[in-house]
Amino acid sequence: MTQANPLNQLQNMKPIEDRLWETADGLRANSNLASNEYFLPVMGLIFLRHAFNRFKVVRDEIIPTLSSRGGKTRPLTKEDFAKKGSLFLQDKATFDSLASLPDGADRAQALIEAMESIESDYETLAGILPKQDYHQIDNDLLSGLLRTFNDPELQKAGGDVFGRIYEYFLTKFAGQKAHDGGEFFTPVSLVQTIVNIIEPTRGDVLDPACGSGGMFVQSAHFIEKIKENPSTRVHFYGMEKNPTTIRLAKMNLAVHGLEGKIGKAISYYEDPHELLGKADYVMANPPFNVDEIDAERIKNDPRLPFGLPGVNNRGKVSNGNYVWISYFHSYLKEKGKAGFVMSSQASSARGDEAKVRRKLIETGDVEAMFSIRGNFFYTRPVPCELWFFNRAKPKALKNKVLMIDARHVYRKVNRTIMDFSPEQQLNLTSIVWLYRGETERFVELVANHIQNSLAMAKVAIPQSAGLTNKAVTFAKKLKLKVAPVDTDSIESLFKKASTASVKGLESIGAVNKALTPILALDEACHAQIKAIDELFKQIMEVADQQGREVSREASELDDARKDAVEALRQVRYFAHHANWLLSRFPDAKLVDVAGLVKVVDHKELAENDWGLSPARYVGVAPQVEEDEEDFGESMRAIHAELETLHAESVKLHKKIARNFEELLG
Numbered sequence: 001m002t003q004a005n006p007l008n009q010l011q012n013m014k015p016i017e018d019r020l021w022e023t024a025d026g027l028r029a030n031s032n033l034a035s036n037e038y039f040l041p042v043m044g045l046i047f048l049r050h051a052f053n054r055f056k057v058v059r060d061e062i063i064p065t066l067s068s069r070g071g072k073t074r075p076l077t078k079e080d081f082a083k084k085g086s087l088f089l090q091d092k093a094t095f096d097s098l099a100s101l102p103d104g105a106d107r108a109q110a111l112i113e114a115m116e117s118i119e120s121d122y123e124t125l126a127g128i129l130p131k132q133d134y135h136q137i138d139n140d141l142l143s144g145l146l147r148t149f150n151d152p153e154l155q156k157a158g159g160d161v162f163g164r165i166y167e168y169f170l171t172k173f174a175g176q177k178a179h180d181g182g183e184f185f186t187p188v189s190l191v192q193t194i195v196n197i198i199e200p201t202r203g204d205v206l207d208p209a210c211g212s213g214g215m216f217v218q219s220a221h222f223i224e225k226i227k228e229n230p231s232t233r234v235h236f237y238g239m240e241k242n243p244t245t246i247r248l249a250k251m252n253l254a255v256h257g258l259e260g261k262i263g264k265a266i267s268y269y270e271d272p273h274e275l276l277g278k279a280d281y282v283m284a285n286p287p288f289n290v291d292e293i294d295a296e297r298i299k300n301d302p303r304l305p306f307g308l309p310g311v312n313n314r315g316k317v318s319n320g321n322y323v324w325i326s327y328f329h330s331y332l333k334e335k336g337k338a339g340f341v342m343s344s345q346a347s348s349a350r351g352d353e354a355k356v357r358r359k360l361i362e363t364g365d366v367e368a369m370f371s372i373r374g375n376f377f378y379t380r381p382v383p384c385e386l387w388f389f390n391r392a393k394p395k396a397l398k399n400k401v402l403m404i405d406a407r408h409v410y411r412k413v414n415r416t417i418m419d420f421s422p423e424q425q426l427n428l429t430s431i432v433w434l435y436r437g438e439t440e441r442f443v444e445l446v447a448n449h450i451q452n453s454l455a456m457a458k459v460a461i462p463q464s465a466g467l468t469n470k471a472v473t474f475a476k477k478l479k480l481k482v483a484p485v486d487t488d489s490i491e492s493l494f495k496k497a498s499t500a501s502v503k504g505l506e507s508i509g510a511v512n513k514a515l516t517p518i519l520a521l522d523e524a525c526h527a528q529i530k531a532i533d534e535l536f537k538q539i540m541e542v543a544d545q546q547g548r549e550v551s552r553e554a555s556e557l558d559d560a561r562k563d564a565v566e567a568l569r570q571v572r573y574f575a576h577h578a579n580w581l582l583s584r585f586p587d588a589k590l591v592d593v594a595g596l597v598k599v600v601d602h603k604e605l606a607e608n609d610w611g612l613s614p615a616r617y618v619g620v621a622p623q624v625e626e627d628e629e630d631f632g633e634s635m636r637a638i639h640a641e642l643e644t645l646h647a648e649s650v651k652l653h654k655k656i657a658r659n660f661e662e663l664l665g
Helices: 007-011 013-030 035-065 078-083 095-099 107-121 132-136 139-148 159-175 188-198 214-225 243-255 321-331 352-362 422-435 439-477 488-502 508-543 548-582 602-607 628-664
Strands: 203-207 234-240 261-264 279-284 332-343 366-372 384-390 400-405 597-601
Touching: 013 035, 013 139, 013 159, 035 078, 035 095, 035 107, 035 132, 035 139, 035 159, 035 243, 095 107, 095 139, 107 132, 107 139, 188 214, 188 279, 188 332, 188 366, 188 384, 188 422, 203 214, 214 234, 214 243, 214 279, 234 243, 243 261, 279 321, 321 332, 321 352, 321 384, 352 602, 366 422, 400 422, 400 602, 422 439, 422 548, 439 488, 439 508, 439 548, 488 508, 508 548, 597 602
Parallel strands: 203 234, 203 279, 234 261, 279 332, 366 400
Antiparallel strands: 332 384, 366 384, 400 597
């Protein structure tokens, strides 16, 4: 069963990120190192922490499958881990060993030996991992760093969380001029959306602006989901100008058990892999709006089949966006696909850029355009767009482009950062499936949402019933007069919804029929949440005045309430996603939806200056009243952010007071 997503863990990352950074940045004040000198050692610790987390998960999957002979189980091998997309770690390289070193141990030497052991097992990492740098850091400081990176929250963190930490640290270091100030890390949900649509399953994958290698990692995860080994299915090729970023990319690939050819190159002028017309897939998040490309050096580049996109009076390309876009298209082989992030300005740029865009559109290879709202990036608050090329488009779609305005589809991670939930990603991808005529995949997705809602209800309903019984009993103990919470109705609706789904959900008619009782169950869950919250409001008001023991018991009961309410919300979560799709595409056929999607032909594009901005075509969505649960989710995110800001202000106040006291002597 698909779980909703680790949103709570992502929302709680801000305090952890800040704590990690505060400890790491302490090296600047408490050592002789500048930020550009301790940058890689710190990133090396993140690498080791992530590698060990992945190692533990994979190890636990492998051990039950190991063969035995004569009562002896064969030892784990590097090859076992490679098949599961993980590094094999010798004992000396595990984070548990490093974090449990005795007080007098030489931590710098231990870290160097850990890195050397990994490099000895993996030739592609030779000379890549930080090593001698650790000798420059005081032993006590290293001890503190190891303790910090052994945080219980980090011990159970997965790839998405470490992606966030990578992005956060790279951004912080960039602010200190410790590293190239460009983009290093594309938000995971955007990369996953690109991967879901171009589906890189076999062949050569190229990223000409690969940063820390996130496109490759998510492509590998996509292949793993179809039960295949990415190492045997695809070859990764990257281009990156900064040597330090190349090291980060190779570390990122290695921690996922992957290899790739990352060439040092300024992609505007160099093509180290010589993949012109040979790539099966191109994926990228290039620098936006660059105006320093030497026009003379690229004017005859074969990767510019549509010509230069304009030159300014300094002899520079006026805007590099269409240099990148042209390059991406030219790398594709006859049936290749591309997906990339681009500045929102590019889709409606005028002048010579518009001429290039027209020629590109006339190839018939532009498949889809997505508008994305702002605040998906840590370092880019502005909106962006996703472009998709498909050189294998069927003839019937050659003169059409799918326009999707996804600016109103997002999840709030915290007050300032947005992303797509996994379900939102799939819902948007399913629109592309309908465009391609893949109706059965759309139906299967809706069916999965319905089945996940029922699976959550199977857990949530008895959980909430048990909770309300305990709460009512406790209320009586407090001499409160409370109305009993109706749990029979929701149980009855669950049975009806289950009966409607038990016959199978293979057709659009079946999923439409099954959705009706699911929506009734959704409303019942909503009512149940409100009833539980009202009951506990009364209980907590009285319990707080009844002494410590009663207050403690009430607090424990309230913790159970939070779990029960969250389980009921999960029932609603999946029901809402099923309804989101069927309310817009009830016949599993692509139709224009105001404010969301429209298929536009070349004639209409020509009438609009060959513009590719989805907002120009899809219109405005009707106003929809925000669901109480959605509003509640927004308020919870804001509350979590306020708590973080409050904690930071208290800490800052103490620091100011301490400095003031020192100043006065």
